[in-house]
Amino acid sequence: xxxxxxxxxxxxxxxxxxxxxxxxxxxxxxxxxxxxxxxxxxxxxxxxxxxxxxxxxxxxxxxxxxxxxxxxxxxxxxxxxxxxxxxxxxxxxxxxxxxxxxxxxxxxxxxxxxxxxxxxxxxxxxxxxxxxxxxxxxxxxxxxxxxxxxxxxxxxxxxxxxxxxxxxxxxxxxxxxxxxxxxxxxxxxxxxxxxxxxxxxxxxxxxxxxxxxxxxxxxxxxxxxxxxxxxxxxxxxxxxxxxxxxxxxxxxxxxxxxxxxxxxxxxxxxxxxxxxxxxxxxxxxxxxxxxxxxxxxxxxxxxxxxxxxxxxxxxxxxxxx
Amino acid sequence: xxxxxxxxxxxxxxxxxxxxxxxxxxxxxxxxxxxxxxxxxxxxxxxxxxxxxxxxxxxxxxxxxxxxxxxxxxxxxxxxxxxxxxxxxxxxxxxxxxxxxxxxxxxxxxxxxxxxxxxxxxxxxxxxxxxxxxxxxxxxxxxxxxxxxxxxxxxxxxxxxxxxxxxxxxxxxxxxxxxxxxxxxxxxxxxxxxxxxxxxxxxxxxxxxxxxxxxxxxxxxxxxxxxxxxxxxxxxxxxxxxxxxxxxxxxxxxxxxxxxxxxxxxxxxxxxxxxxxxxxxxxxxxxxxxxxxxxxxxxxxxxxxxxxxxxxxxxxxxxxxxxxxxxxxxxxxxxxxxxxxxxxxxxxx
Numbered sequence: 001x002x003x004x005x006x007x008x009x010x011x012x013x014x015x016x017x018x019x020x021x022x023x024x025x026x027x028x029x030x031x032x033x034x035x036x037x038x039x040x041x042x043x044x045x046x047x048x049x050x051x052x053x054x055x056x057x058x059x060x061x062x063x064x065x066x067x068x069x070x071x072x073x074x075x076x077x078x079x080x081x082x083x084x085x086x087x088x089x090x091x092x093x094x095x096x097x098x099x100x101x102x103x104x105x106x107x108x109x110x111x112x113x114x115x116x117x118x119x120x121x122x123x124x125x126x127x128x129x130x131x132x133x134x135x136x137x138x139x140x141x142x143x144x145x146x147x148x149x150x151x152x153x154x155x156x157x158x159x160x161x162x163x164x165x166x167x168x169x170x171x172x173x174x175x176x177x178x179x180x181x182x183x184x185x186x187x188x189x190x191x192x193x194x195x196x197x198x199x200x201x202x203x204x205x206x207x208x209x210x211x212x213x214x215x216x217x218x219x220x221x222x223x224x225x226x227x228x229x230x231x232x233x234x235x236x237x238x239x240x241x242x243x244x245x246x247x248x249x250x251x252x253x254x255x256x257x258x259x260x261x262x263x264x265x266x267x268x269x270x271x272x273x274x275x276x277x278x279x280x281x282x283x284x285x286x287x288x289x290x291x292x293x294x295x296x297x298x299x300x301x302x303x304x305x306x307x308x309x310x311x312x313x314x315x316x317x318x319x320x321x
Numbered sequence: 322x323x324x325x326x327x328x329x330x331x332x333x334x335x336x337x338x339x340x341x342x343x344x345x346x347x348x349x350x351x352x353x354x355x356x357x358x359x360x361x362x363x364x365x366x367x368x369x370x371x372x373x374x375x376x377x378x379x380x381x382x383x384x385x386x387x388x389x390x391x392x393x394x395x396x397x398x399x400x401x402x403x404x405x406x407x408x409x410x411x412x413x414x415x416x417x418x419x420x421x422x423x424x425x426x427x428x429x430x431x432x433x434x435x436x437x438x439x440x441x442x443x444x445x446x447x448x449x450x451x452x453x454x455x456x457x458x459x460x461x462x463x464x465x466x467x468x469x470x471x472x473x474x475x476x477x478x479x480x481x482x483x484x485x486x487x488x489x490x491x492x493x494x495x496x497x498x499x500x501x502x503x504x505x506x507x508x509x510x511x512x513x514x515x516x517x518x519x520x521x522x523x524x525x526x527x528x529x530x531x532x533x534x535x536x537x538x539x540x541x542x543x544x545x546x547x548x549x550x551x552x553x554x555x556x557x558x559x560x561x562x563x564x565x566x567x568x569x570x571x572x573x574x575x576x577x578x579x580x581x582x583x584x585x586x587x588x589x590x591x592x593x594x595x596x597x598x599x600x601x602x603x604x605x606x607x608x609x610x611x612x613x614x615x616x617x618x619x620x621x622x623x624x625x626x627x628x629x630x631x632x633x634x635x636x637x638x639x640x641x642x643x644x645x646x647x648x649x650x651x652x653x654x655x656x657x658x659x660x661x662x663x664x665x666x667x668x669x670x
Contacts, residue, residue, distance in 0.1 A: 067481075068504035135525050143530070163472055165530060167515055250479030250516025261515050267479075271518060275381035275481020275507045278404055 041293065048287035050280055059287060065252040065268075066149065067276075072284035074291055077253040080169070080262035081292065083243065085237035086175030087258070088180055093230060095177075096184035103185075104192035116189065123182035131246030134175045139166035139247055142174075147259055158256040165249075170258040172248040176240055180233035187229035191222040224307040229302040238296055241266040265292040342372040345614055345621075349375075349383020349396030350483050351519075352421055352538060353601045354635050357396070360629050364621055371617045380483045381507060387413070387604050393614055395604035398483020398506060400583035412531045412607040414652050416584045416622055417600035419630075420571050420639030423488045424562045424597070425550040426542045427534040428527050429454060429469070434548030437462045437559050440588070440596070443552070444496035446534065447475060449513035454532065476535030479516025479577045481507040487599035488536045491587035495596075536597075539567075540637040555588055566595030567639035575644040582648060598639070605656060612658045619656045619664040627648065 045052075051059065055072065062073020103116055143166030150160045195218055203213040219226075249261020250271065265288050275281040342365075354377035361373035378513065380397035388409045400415050414538040425443065427436065442458050445451045451458060455468045456563075476597030478485045486507045493500040503509050517523035520541045527533040537545075539562050542549050551559040560566050573591030578584045586598045603622065609615025626649050641649070656663050 033362070064510060066510035067508040068506040068510065135529065140529055163474075165474060165515070167526065167530075245479065245518055246522065251511075251514070263516075271480040271516070272508050274379040277381045277384070277399075277402065277481070277507055281508075 032050045035189055041290075044286060044290040044293055047284055048290045050283035051287040052283075054280060055284075059284075060291070063252070063254060067272075067278075067281050070278065070280050072281075074265075074288050076254050077263055077265045077268055077288055078291065078295070079254045080248070080252075081238060081264040081266070081295070083262065084169060084172045084176055084248065084264055085234055087169070088176030089230065089234060091173065091177035092181050092184060092233060096181050096229075096233075097188060097226070099181075099185045100188035100192055101218070103189050104195075105210075105214070115175060116186070119182050119185050121182075122178065123186075125229045127179065127240060127243040128246075130175050130243040134171055134243060134247035135167075138174060139171050142166040142171055151259075160256050160292045162255070162257040162259050165261075167247055167261060168259050169248065169255075169262045172244050172262070172264070173258070175247055176237045179243065180236050180241060183236060184229045184233045188222065188226055188233065190256050191225040191229075227307050228304060231300060234299060234303075235296065237300070238292065239266055241270045245270055261277050265289070335490065342370055343375050343613065345371055345394070345617060345649070346392045347373065347383075347394040347603075348378050348392045348398060349604070350380045350398045350601055351377040352398050353396060353419055353482055353638070356419055356633060356638050358384045359632050359636065360361075360621075360625055363629070363632070364624055365476045367494065367624075368617075369619075371621075373621070379481065380486075381481055384604065387606075393605075394618055396594065396601065397604060398599060399486040400602055402599065413604050414607050414655060415602040415604060416626075416649050416652055417582055417641060417645055418603050418625055419601055419633050420567045420586075420598055420641065421487070421601060422538050422539040422562050422567045422570075422595055422598045422639065423484055423491070424539050424542045425536050426524075426527055426547040426551065427550065428529075428531055428547075429471075430531055432466055432548075434470065435551045436548070437551045437553070439497035439553045440491075441585060444492050444499050446473060447477075447492060447511070447513070448496070448499060448502075449475075457568075467572045471532045474530055474533045475511075475514030476517055476523050476530075476533050477511050477514045478505060478520075478523060478536075479518050482519075483507065483599070484508065484520060484538055487587065487597060490585050490599070491597045492589045494585070496598065543637060552596050554592075555590055555592050556592045556594075558592055560593065560595045562595050562597075564634055564637070564639050566593060567598045568642050570596070570598040571593040571600070571639070571645055572642040575642060575648070578645070578648060582652060597645075600645075607657065608657055609656060609658045609663060612663070615656060616663045616665060617659050619653055622653045622656075623650070626653070 033202055042265070051072065055062070057076055059072065063075045064073050065076065066072070066073050072090070099119065103112055107115060109288035143164055147164035147166065147170070151164060154160045199217045199221070200213060203217050204210075208216060244264050248264060248267060250263055250267060251261040252263045252268070253260065255262070269285060269289055273282075273285055276285055354375070357375050361375065365372055375396070380399055383392075383395035383397050384401055384405055386392045388405070390410065390524065398421070401409070401413060406413065425438065427657050429436075438459070439462060442451065442462065445458070451475055454471045460468055486505060489499075489503070489505040489509050492503075493505045503512065505651050516527060517535070519524040520537050523535045523537050524541045524547065527535045527547065549562055551561045553559050568588045569591050571588050573589040573594045574584060574586045580600075584600070586600060588596050605618060605622070609618075626646050630646075635638045654662055654664055
């Protein structure tokens with residue numbers, strides 16, 4: 001009971017109630033995440049200080065990585081991270097959307113749950129296992145079958161030239177695609193399942209074919225959600241370490257060919273951090289970590305903005321709720 | 322409920338009250354980890370009042386943790402460089418514990434094992450100037466063998482490693498071009514080749530890729546039955562890597578070992594010496610902060626240099642030659658606490 005003191009006009013102190021403690025505790029939990037992000041950013045910047053002072057902006061454009069002569073450049077790693085993640089998205093998104101649509105709309109009731117379960121099981125497999133599978137199953141198959149076939153048919157494109165060892169950017173992209181499939185599929189499936197039935201039936205009643213109904217009802221309804229799912233998948237792909245480092249070839253070079261080996265930020269950190277034997281070397285590695293941190297922030301920020309924009313456009317008069 | 326609580330409290334009190342073994346912590350190189358595990362195990366049986374805990378996080382990590390004083394001793398394949406010695410809060414002793422060898426292994430189906438190579442050819446392969454197996458330089462060294470017209474894929478280490486240090490040290494000493502362009506280190510800017518993670522990664526890559534050639538620790542090649550290269554040493558002999566060859570390398574180089582024992586063993590003199598070998602070191606502060614722990618470590622090191630060496634060959638490590646053990650003994654005697662040496666006086670003989 002909030003009484004006001006008749007003499008001083010001040011409110012008496014609130015009793016420490018269970019409610020108050022609960023509110024404060026949840027506030028603390030909620031604040032801890034931004035604090036953690038802020039703290040990480042500060043620590044990363046501090047650790048990267050020596051490299052930033054020495055190399056400045058040229059760090060982002062240099063391509064040599066020389067721990068002996070202490071010349072460092074981040075471009076090959078940025079390139080590798082972005083290319084492998086983009087490749088993974090290119091492969092995974094159509095498959096995920098198709099799978100989600102199948103599970104939501106077409107699959108017979110007895111197939112839906114077991115298949116969904118298996119897809120989600122894929123997400124539970126540790127990334128080291130994916131890496132091992134990549135080395136012993138995927139890479140040999142790529143080297144002996146897939147890459148020569150690609151070379152024969154599409155070899156005029158710069159993406160499919162050069163010696164094919166199996167290990168390389170293509171292997172990394174494929175493994176990442178398999179790893180982000182379950183995330184995108186399960187989120188999108190839930191979205192599709194939640195499409196309002198009246199909208200679906202309305203479209204069909206008006207004479208739309210099944211595919212036209214999907215285009216007119218499912219995709220607009222789930223648009224921002226699909227984007228969110230893709231960003232989730234992209235986030236995993238950008239940071240994935242073990243599986244990538246085992247199949248990407250670990251060579252800091254920039255090459256258009258997908259058969260060529262490459263390097264990603266997460267992979268180089270995992271490989272070289274514990275043995276970095278000079279302060280500048282360590283600082284350069286931390287700066288690369290900071291760059292990944294910033295890339296992730298940028299990508300997520302851009303996605304949030306896109307989602308906000310498309311939601312706003314939809315509210316103004318597009319289809320869907 | 323109350324009775325259960327009392328019972329639990331009594332058990333916990335009893336458990337924590339009993340004398341626990343003194344814990345000695347170390348961290349560092351992955352290469353000697355199997356042998357160090359064996360040593361700690363055997364030594365604890367003899368001296369149960371001390372327990373050793375070792376984290377194999379890599380040579381660089383070991384040096385860093387020793388410098389931060391979060392561990393009592395460190396371990397590294399590559400000796401500490403000048404910058405690291407300066408960063409350490411006190412003088413650090415390098416005690417060599419065992420020998421390791423780096424071998425060159427390859428995957429060429431249809432070719433007999435033990436291809437012969439010279440240092441010049443090896444450096445050209447790793448520099449990228451030799452790219453095919455049937456290159457005339459390779460063929461002339463192996464006249465009886467038909468080498469295929471196949472791309473030579475180089476595999477090196479992607480992670481920082483003592484194995485890489487020893488190998489690049491070797492390449493720097495046999496190839497002035499390599500020394501000038503690339504140099505030696507636990508991580509270098511490799512001109513060609515794929516990177517595999519760990520000895521296991523390189524072994525896996527070589528095993529799975531026909532035409533691949535890489536460098537690994539001797540034990541890995543042996544355990545995976547991979548063919549190894551017979552490498553020409555300084556005296557012109559082609560040596561297959563064996564424990565005897567490694568010990569010969571150490572004996573040849575130990576005559577010129579500097580006082581602090583930070584030495585490179587690559588390309589040594591000696592007819593039977595294998596050219597790519599190296600010590601692995603245990604790193605310990607000369608001035609110990611804790612008398613009991615310091616004495617325990619000094620005694621353990623003495624045991625490792627003498628009785629411990631017999632465990633080395635079965636785990637495919639090279640035992641130290643007597644000349645090196647003698648110098649290591651002198652170093653161990655330097656470990657002190659507040660001025661007085663810590664090593665328990667040994668009975669002669």
